[in-house]
Amino acid sequence: MNGNPQLGPDGQLRHLLSIEGLPKEILLQILDTARPFVSVTEREVKKVPLLRGKSIFNLFFEPSTRTRTTFEIAAKRLSADVVNLNIATSSQTKGETLLDTVANLSAMHADMFIVRHAQSGAAHLIARHVGEEVHVINAGDGRHAHPTQALLDMFTIREYKGAFTDLRVAIVGDILHSRVARSEIHALTTLGVPEVRVIGPRTLLPARVSQLGVHVYHDMEEGLRDVDVVMMLRLQSERMNGALLPSAEEFFKYYGLTPEKLAHAKPDAIVMHPGPMNRGVEIESSVADGRQSVILPQVTFGIAVRMAVMSIVAGN
Amino acid sequence: MTLPDAERLLDRLIDQIRPDIRPESALVGIHTGGVWIAQRLHIALGLRLPMGTIDVAFYRDDYKQKGLASAVRPSDIPFSVENAHIILVDDVLYTGRTIRAALNEIFDYGRPTSIRLAALVDRGGRQLPICPQYIGAEVTVAAQESVELRRDSAGHLSLTLVRPS
Numbered sequence: 001m002n003g004n005p006q007l008g009p010d011g012q013l014r015h016l017l018s019i020e021g022l023p024k025e026i027l028l029q030i031l032d033t034a035r036p037f038v039s040v041t042e043r044e045v046k047k048v049p050l051l052r053g054k055s056i057f058n059l060f061f062e063p064s065t066r067t068r069t070t071f072e073i074a075a076k077r078l079s080a081d082v083v084n085l086n087i088a089t090s091s092q093t094k095g096e097t098l099l100d101t102v103a104n105l106s107a108m109h110a111d112m113f114i115v116r117h118a119q120s121g122a123a124h125l126i127a128r129h130v131g132e133e134v135h136v137i138n139a140g141d142g143r144h145a146h147p148t149q150a151l152l153d154m155f156t157i158r159e160y161k162g163a164f165t166d167l168r169v170a171i172v173g174d175i176l177h178s179r180v181a182r183s184e185i186h187a188l189t190t191l192g193v194p195e196v197r198v199i200g201p202r203t204l205l206p207a208r209v210s211q212l213g214v215h216v217y218h219d220m221e222e223g224l225r226d227v228d229v230v231m232m233l234r235l236q237s238e239r240m241n242g243a244l245l246p247s248a249e250e251f252f253k254y255y256g257l258t259p260e261k262l263a264h265a266k267p268d269a270i271v272m273h274p275g276p277m278n279r280g281v282e283i284e285s286s287v288a289d290g291r292q293s294v295i296l297p298q299v300t301f302g303i304a305v306r307m308a309v310m311s312i313v314a315g316n
Numbered sequence: 317m318t319l320p321d322a323e324r325l326l327d328r329l330i331d332q333i334r335p336d337i338r339p340e341s342a343l344v345g346i347h348t349g350g351v352w353i354a355q356r357l358h359i360a361l362g363l364r365l366p367m368g369t370i371d372v373a374f375y376r377d378d379y380k381q382k383g384l385a386s387a388v389r390p391s392d393i394p395f396s397v398e399n400a401h402i403i404l405v406d407d408v409l410y411t412g413r414t415i416r417a418a419l420n421e422i423f424d425y426g427r428p429t430s431i432r433l434a435a436l437v438d439r440g441g442r443q444l445p446i447c448p449q450y451i452g453a454e455v456t457v458a459a460q461e462s463v464e465l466r467r468d469s470a471g472h473l474s475l476t477l478v479r480p481s
Binding site for chain 1: 371373374379383384389391419420424
């Protein structure tokens with residue numbers, strides 16, 4: 001038994017739980033497989049028969065419209081049957097445990113679970129308890145990981161920038177609470193990006209972030225200087241009520257992406273955001289809708305990348 | 317046995333296909349060998365419509381047994397399939413399963429008026445009711461052997477018999 005619960009004995013991807021611990025070859029296999037799926041989604045019939053007859057359960061214990069929808073579309077474009085389960089309407093509110101929920105759905109012959117949960121490690125827990133033929137994809141767990149977001153961002157970067165090996169990438173905002181940021185950092189370093197920067201106030205940066213091999217900046221203009229890619233993070237509004245931030249206006253002043261701050265990046269730098277955006281908090285509308293923004297292509301590519309992940313794990 | 321010369325078989329295919337060409341004719345090559353042949357046919361036949369390429373990985377019937385192939389290439393059909401006369405091109409025709417997958421994929425682009433099948437070599441062994449209209453040659457090889465089309469740096473095509481090691 002090998003130590004990585006995501007990989008089968010043959011080293012192939014069985015579950016996608018986190019980017020951490022995945023070899024570069026598997027990340028590249030996913031990105032390469034996503035490319036032909038982009039072509040599929042541009043056709044008249046945007047569907048292939050790969051997962052015909054498979055039942056995929058979207059288990060969302062935390063609200064998310066975009067991620068759930070893109071997983072649902074991706075599954076449908078692979079011809080799978082999709083069932084969406086939202087916590088508010090599920091029996092979890094009646095006291096059923098997570099594993100009981102999964103056991104019951106497995107008894108209904110589920111083939112794959114897409115899991116979003118506020119608790120870090122929820123997808124890992126499920127993956128340890130499902131049968132051999134069942135696959136689990138983490139759609140975001142607590143502060144831990146959001147691997148498909150990182151993969152679709154890597155796909156977007158490769159589409160616009162080509163190779164990873166001569167890029168300077170800055171991740172800006174609330175790094176501390178962001179599962180997206182953690183997954184991005186692991187993906188970027190695994191794919192060989194030589195310089196990854198994180199930019200944010202001290203209160204929103206984890207104490208040991210530099211151990212992940214990133215450069216830390218508190219001054220945004222300095223941090224953006226000569227970067228090729230600017231990855232903005234969503235500032236979760238609940239953080240602003242606590243002691244971490246004085247106000248949204250204050251955050252915008254120092255860390256909101258404006259055309260003036262973006263001017264310090266390379267002229268052809270791309271601007272990314274995982275959505276949903278807080279316009280006027282972490283990003284100004286003129287940048288979000290501007291020439292350098294690739295925020296909508298990220299959404300389109302997200303479907304192809306999720307199709308790639310599902311069809312790879314379901315075949316292994 | 318010795319395999320026939322691929323370049324001569326290509327000339328035969330050109331001669332067979334030429335009388336059937338009409339303005340709505342278009343070639344679709346199946347990756348990888350079929351694409352090489354389609355590229356050569358496309359130039360030789362001077363077709364008006366651009367040629368298409370398909371990778372049938374998303375339509376294969378052995379996904380459950382083998383999983384998804386690595387290195388799937390994007391399919392690209394740059395003409396309107398609706399009302400087209402398509403000539404599907406493959407290098408080696410064997411069980412017919414690849415052709416079945418390719419037919420299904422083409423229909424996800426639209427409804428062609430007709431599809432005909434061209435193969436450089438037909439090694440028999442069909443497992444589905446699929447029959448080529450144009451073939452360079454029929455060859456007989458043992459079940460455990462495979463016939464491979466290769467292309468050198470000058471673009472020259474050749475056939476090789478691959479035995480299990």
